[in-house]
Amino acid sequence: MKLPAIPALHLPELDISWARVMAVFLKELVQMRRDRPTFAIMIAMPIMQLVLFGYAINTDPRHLPAVVEMREDGPMTRAFLASLRASSFVDIVAVARREEEAEAMLRSGRVSYIVAIPEGFERRLVRGERPQILIAADASDPVAAGGAIGAIEAVARTAFAPEFEGALAHLAREPPPYEIVVQRRYNPAGISAFNIVPALLGIILTMTMTMITSIALTREAERGTMENLLATPVRPLEVMIGKTTPYVFVGAVQVVIVLLVSSLLFQIPFTGSMLAFVIGVGLFIFANLMLGYLISTAARTQMQAMQMTFFVFMPAILLSGFMFPFRAMPDWAQAIGEALPITHFLRIVREVVLKAAGLPDIVGDLGPLALITLVLAAAALLRFRRTLD
Amino acid sequence: MSDELVIDVAGLTKSFGGRKVVDNFDLKVPRGAIYGFLGPNGSGKTTTIRMVCGLLKPESGSGRVLGLDVLSDSRRIKERVGYMTQKFSLYEDLSIRENLEFIARLYGLDRRGERVDQALADLGLAERQHQVAGKLSGGWKQRLALAACMIHEPDLLLLDEPTAGVDPKARRDFWDQIRRYSAQGVTTLVSTHYMDEAVQCDSIAYIAYGKKLLDAPTADIPGKIGLRAWRVAGRPLQQAQALLERSPGVELVARFGAEIHVCGHDGALIAAAAARASAAYPHVKIEEIEAGFEEIFIYLMAGSADNFQ
Ligand SMILES: Nc1ncnc2c1ncn2[C@@H]1O[C@H](COP(=O)(O)OP(=O)(O)O)[C@@H](O)[C@H]1O
Ligand SMILES: [Mg+2]
Numbered sequence: 001m002k003l004p005a006i007p008a009l010h011l012p013e014l015d016i017s018w019a020r021v022m023a024v025f026l027k028e029l030v031q032m033r034r035d036r037p038t039f040a041i042m043i044a045m046p047i048m049q050l051v052l053f054g055y056a057i058n059t060d061p062r063h064l065p066a067v068v069e070m071r072e073d074g075p076m077t078r079a080f081l082a083s084l085r086a087s088s089f090v091d092i093v094a095v096a097r098r099e100e101e102a103e104a105m106l107r108s109g110r111v112s113y114i115v116a117i118p119e120g121f122e123r124r125l126v127r128g129e130r131p132q133i134l135i136a137a138d139a140s141d142p143v144a145a146g147g148a149i150g151a152i153e154a155v156a157r158t159a160f161a162p163e164f165e166g167a168l169a170h171l172a173r174e175p176p177p178y179e180i181v182v183q184r185r186y187n188p189a190g191i192s193a194f195n196i197v198p199a200l201l202g203i204i205l206t207m208t209m210t211m212i213t214s215i216a217l218t219r220e221a222e223r224g225t226m227e228n229l230l231a232t233p234v235r236p237l238e239v240m241i242g243k244t245t246p247y248v249f250v251g252a253v254q255v256v257i258v259l260l261v262s263s264l265l266f267q268i269p270f271t272g273s274m275l276a277f278v279i280g281v282g283l284f285i286f287a288n289l290m291l292g293y294l295i296s297t298a299a300r301t302q303m304q305a306m307q308m309t310f311f312v313f314m315p316a317i318l319l320s321g322f323m324f325p326f327r328a329m330p331d332w333a334q335a336i337g338e339a340l341p342i343t344h345f346l347r348i349v350r351e352v353v354l355k356a357a358g359l360p361d362i363v364g365d366l367g368p369l370a371l372i373t374l375v376l377a378a379a380a381l382l383r384f385r386r387t388l389d
Numbered sequence: 390m391s392d393e394l395v396i397d398v399a400g401l402t403k404s405f406g407g408r409k410v411v412d413n414f415d416l417k418v419p420r421g422a423i424y425g426f427l428g429p430n431g432s433g434k435t436t437t438i439r440m441v442c443g444l445l446k447p448e449s450g451s452g453r454v455l456g457l458d459v460l461s462d463s464r465r466i467k468e469r470v471g472y473m474t475q476k477f478s479l480y481e482d483l484s485i486r487e488n489l490e491f492i493a494r495l496y497g498l499d500r501r502g503e504r505v506d507q508a509l510a511d512l513g514l515a516e517r518q519h520q521v522a523g524k525l526s527g528g529w530k531q532r533l534a535l536a537a538c539m540i541h542e543p544d545l546l547l548l549d550e551p552t553a554g555v556d557p558k559a560r561r562d563f564w565d566q567i568r569r570y571s572a573q574g575v576t577t578l579v580s581t582h583y584m585d586e587a588v589q590c591d592s593i594a595y596i597a598y599g600k601k602l603l604d605a606p607t608a609d610i611p612g613k614i615g616l617r618a619w620r621v622a623g624r625p626l627q628q629a630q631a632l633l634e635r636s637p638g639v640e641l642v643a644r645f646g647a648e649i650h651v652c653g654h655d656g657a658l659i660a661a662a663a664a665r666a667s668a669a670y671p672h673v674k675i676e677e678i679e680a681g682f683e684e685i686f687i688y689l690m691a692g693s694a695d696n697f698q
Binding site: 027234 | 439467470491492494
C-alpha cells in the first residue's frame, strides 16, 4: 500500500538528485585541479602563516574569570576573597566547595584560574607553618595565565596586610607567612606557540575555506556560465553540495599540514581524542564553506566576494579568543564572538589538542557550531537566485 | 498535432531600471517550426528568450511553453528546452568532452558515454574532444554550444544569435543541422542579424524597442510591408544617389555592390524622382524590381536604429 503524501512536510527543495550533485561536484573538482595557482596558495598559506604567526602576541589581559576553591571560611580567607573580588585582574565567577567542581570549570574553559585555599589555612598561618595558596592556571593561553599570576600575589599582600596587626604583627614580614604555588595546567612551560598554533588552524581554515567558496558562485555569474547552469534542471541544493564538497578535501589537506607542522616544528603534543578532533574540525570546515557560499549569493563580482570575506574575517581574528583572551573581552564582544564558528572551534581545538579532551567535553561547543552551520546553509539556499533577475 | 503550439505566450513584459525592455510581447510558435527572431541590438530579443525558458521572471504576461505554464512550471520546461546563450557560457577551463559530460549528467541521461560520443561525432568534434573549450575558435565554440544544448534531445531549441561572428561555411553547416532537427519535429526559435538566415525561417517576428512590430510567415512579409523597389545603375552613381536621397517619397536608399536600390511605398513619387535623376544623369539606368528581404529588413532596421539608449 502506498502511503498518502503529506503535503505540509514535503519540501521540494530537498528533493534532490544525487546524479546532478555528482555532476556539479566532478565539474568543480576538475576546475579546482586546473586552477593551479589557487591550489598552490591553499597549500602554501597554512605553512606561511604558521611560521609567521608562531610567536606570541602580547596583550594585557584583565577580568579573567576565576573560581575560588574555599576549603575554609574564616576572617582572613574572607578578606582575601573580598580583595580578589575587588581586583580588576580576575573576575570571581564562582566559589566552589569541592575540588572536582573547580577542576571541571577549568577544563571546560569557563574559568582561566582556580584559586584554592586549603583547609586549616588560618591555623597554620598563625603557627608560622607557611600554608599554601594554590593557583592553577589554564596555560593553554599563556598570555592570559602569565598576566594574572603576578596580580594575585599583589592581591594577597594587600588583603592580608590589615590582618597582620596587634597579636599577629609578627606575620607582617618578608617573605610572607604563606606561599603561593602556581600550577600551569595544559601547557606547563607556558609556550605561546602551544596556544597560537592550534588556534591558527582556525584562522587558516576560516580564511581559505570562506574565500574559496565565496568566489565559487560569483565566478559562474561573472563568466556567464551561470546562465547555462540555470537553464538546466539543476536545483539550488544540488549546486550547493556539489560546489562545496571538493573544498572539504582542500580543508582536510590543510589540517594535516598544520598538525604535521605543529608537531615537527613546534613540538606540540596532541593529547586528546582524535575522533573528537575530526568531528570538530569537520563541522568547522562545513560552517566556513556555508559562510563562503552565503557570501557568494550576495556578491556580484569576485572582487566583492573577496572584500566581504575579509569583512567577516576581521571579527574572527579579533573577537574569537584568538587575539585576546575571550573571557577578558567586554560582554558585547563576547556575544558577537559566540555567534562566530571560529570561537567554538578554538575552544574545541585547544581542549582536544592541549587538554586531552574527548567527545563529551566538546559537546557544549559542537552544538552551537552545528546550529550556526545550519543557519548559514539555510540562508545561502534561500538567497540563491534561481533566475538571472 | 502539427498545429499544436509549442510556444504560446501573451503580454510578456519586463523592465530593467524602470525602462520597459520587453513590452506586452505575444508569440505563437507551432510545433516543428523554425521561427526567426529579428531586431536591432538592445531591442529585447535576449530578454524575451530568457523569459520563455524561465531564466527571467516576467513582471506581467502569461502563457505556455511545451504545454507547461511559463510562470510556475519553469523547472519542467527546462528539462525539455535546449537554450544556446548569446555569449558562450560553457566552462572554458573544461575540455569539450568534460563540458558535454557535465551537461549530460545534469539532465540525468542514461547511456551517457554513448550519447556524448554521438554528439561529438554528429558535430565533427570527436578529434578535438580533449581540447579545452577556452582555446577553441568562435565557430568551434558555437558547435560545442549547440551540441551541449541538443544532448538531452530537447523538444524546443532557443538559439540566441547562434551564428554571430562565425564564418559563412560554418553558418551554412549550422543551418543544415537546424533544418535536420526541425525535420525530426524539434521546434526552433532563433534570433539573428543575418538576412540569408532570416529567409530560411518559416516565420519571422520583428521586435524594436521591446515592441513587436511584425510577425508573419516569411513568404507573406513582402506583401505586408508593401515596399516597392527600384534598381539604379550606371555613372555617376554617387551623384544620382545623392539626388535620389533628397527626393520626396524615397524612404530608403541602399547600396548593393555596383548598384543602389531605392525603396518607398508611394510609386508615383519615386517614379517622378527617377525621371528627374534620369534627366540629370542620362547614363544612369533606373528600373523597378521586386522588393526583397534585404530591402525590407534594411528598411525596418533603418526605422529603429540600435535600441541602446
Ligand atoms: N540584466 C539586465 N539589467 C539591466 N538591463 C538589461 C539587462 N538585460 C538587458 N538589459 C537591457 O535591456 C535591453 C534589451 O536587451 P536584450 O534583451 O539583450 O536585447 P537584444 O538581445 O535584442 O540585443 C538593452 O537595453 C539592455 O541594456
Ligand atoms: Mg541579445
